[in-house]
Amino acid sequence: MIKVEGVSKKYQLGHIVSSKNLTNPFKRGLQRLTGRSMQEEVAEEFWALRNVSFDIQQGEVVGIIGKNGAGKSTLLKILSRITDPSTGRIELNGRVSSLLEVGTGFNPELTGRENIYLNGAILGMSRKEIQSKFDEIVAFAEVEKFLDTPVKRYSSGMYVRLAFAVAAHLEPEILIVDEVLAVGDATFQKKCMGKMQEVGKQGRTVLFVSHNMGTISRLCNRAILLNQGGVVADGPVHHVIKSYLQEGTGTGAWARWDDSATAPGDDVARLLSVRVCSEDGITSERVDIHKPVGIEVEYEVLKSGHVLQPNCHFFNSEGVYAFISIDNKSEHCDLPKELGRYKSTAWIPGNLLAEGTMLVGVALTTFEPQCVHFYEQDVVAFEVVDNASGDSARGDYHGDLPGVVRPQLVWETSVSQGKRP
Incomplete structure (x- = not known):
């Protein structure tokens, strides 16, 4: 069809250049003669x-x-x-x-x-x-x-x-x-x-x-x-x-901002780094489906007195919003934070995520009154891998298993002896 x-497809883009970059010899001469600053439009090719x-x-x-x-x-x-x-x-x-x-x-x-x-x-x-x-x-x-x-x-x-x-x-x-x-x-x-x-x-x-x-x-x-x-x-x-x-995302498991002045955030807090880590603290782009994985968020509090709750947003490779996790259970979650650097880690248990690429967005939010201090979408990514050698929901099946999550549920089976009445 x-x-x-x-x-x-080519377009011509017009740019205004200052007196220092004039290309027209007549305008350059006129500028020298009159002493007045001049500008001109210069065409540039752009291939859409x-x-x-x-x-x-x-x-x-x-x-x-x-x-x-x-x-x-x-x-x-x-x-x-x-x-x-x-x-x-x-x-x-x-x-x-x-x-x-x-x-x-x-x-x-x-x-x-x-x-x-x-x-x-x-x-x-x-x-x-x-x-x-x-x-x-x-x-x-x-x-x-x-x-x-x-x-x-x-x-x-x-x-x-x-x-x-x-x-x-x-x-x-x-x-x-x-x-x-x-x-x-x-x-x-x-x-x-x-x-x-x-x-x-x-x-x-x-x-x-x-x-x-x-x-x-x-x-x-x-x-x-x-x-x-x-x-x-x-x-x-x-x-x-x-x-x-x-x-x-650049498929990175670690994103960082060395200069807090240009890092995502506002006058209350700034994001310093986000990384995907294993139980032993190693940054990893590939995660075993059976094992926990952590999303570590480091941020700096610049103005005290705010109740700040970090949260993570998870998407699969099809762009489906899998789930969100908010820090509302930890020791400091509902207390106003003092000045300083904080590191919060959300732990995802093993045998929860399905195989494939997961993309993570992170945010820092005050809920009363509601204010989002920063939100970086798709800031890190990691690959969930099921090597089929351990105890996972896949079992002995080696075909494609679709879905956003793959929890290992408890199954019960009963059997009745004899024929139906």
């Missing part, structure tokens, strides 16, 4: 995409992921024919419907009703075809009362609801959606995810950009990871998400 071959190639088959639901500035939105704009590539070519075999930002494809002066017909006409649909989908679109978008109101008076949430309903229901062969759905409320987002899954099952192709890895893993069967304008991974969604999350 989609073929991308060697696509690159570099030699991107991939094929997408009919019925695939593909997630496009990557950090901000990786080139995701530029790629979708090229695929939506909003902008042309600088080099390379694309082939699209079917009608394309795009939702890249609030109000994409809408005329703000027209009503919601008129924009539905306008978008259908742009897709090449007849009036009869649009009418057959009209009631379904309006019901999905929940904008019946405002159908004959110009969309320029819509809230951003109403805009998105109607735009998505139009894009998804007018039966395009290819549906392209950026993270604009984040504008909607949680209930509508859930409805949109269900609709995109339905579109994929109908044999149509979906491209979806999101920073929510849980959503990507549930919705997509394949993912493409972009970094600095190039494709760095393309394959099964869970493998690509794992690469993305590890890239974001």
Whole structure:
């Protein structure tokens, strides 16, 4: 359905340079003659995409992921024919419907009703075809009362609801959606995810950009990871998400800030270091599934009198929020802390976590009144390994065991002699 071959996109960036760096000889001479400081704009090339190639088959639901500035939105704009590539070519075999930002494809002066017909006409649909989908679109978008109101008076949430309903229901062969759905409320987002899954099952192709890895893993069967304008991974969604999350953390088991003045935090407390450690205090990136693992958080209190509670947030390689742990049981947890350096360690028991990569965010919080003094997401990461030689929940089974946790539960079995009455 989609073929991308060697696509690159170049932009010209303008920079204002000071009198010390003037490149224009006329301006340099004029500056010397008049003695007045001058500035000029210098163009710089920026490649948003570099030699991107991939094929997408009919019925695939593909997630496009990557950090901000990786080139995701530029790629979708090229695929939506909003902008042309600088080099390379694309082939699209079917009608394309795009939702890249609030109000994409809408005329703000027209009503919601008129924009539905306008978008259908742009897709090449007849009036009869649009009418057959009209009631379904309006019901999905929940904008019946405002159908004959110009969309320029819509809230951003109403805009998105109607735009998505139009894009998804007018039966395009290819549906392209950026993270604009984040504008909607949680209930509508859930409805949109269900609709995109339905579109994929109908044999149509979906491209979806999101920073929510849980959503990507549930919705997509394949993912493409972009970094600095190039494709760095393309394959099964869970493998690509794992690469993305590890890239974001540097897969480090120890993060530290030597200068407390620039460390995360505020005037009350600053984060100094976070590390993953074993029972014997050794920093470790690989953890035996059978053994406890500690998350050690060191911080400095700069202003006394605050009740400070460290907390750790755990995510698996699919971006699923596994659990949170708050220090509310230790000896000092509910006492105001004096000035000084503190070291708090959260211990995770053995045979709790599943195999795979775990990413940890750490925070320091005052709960009354609530104030987050620092929160560093994905600050450390570690790999949980089950070597299948010990007593774990895996037992003698050597296949894949999905899940966020893998506790070793106590099982009881009873047997009754004889036949049933």
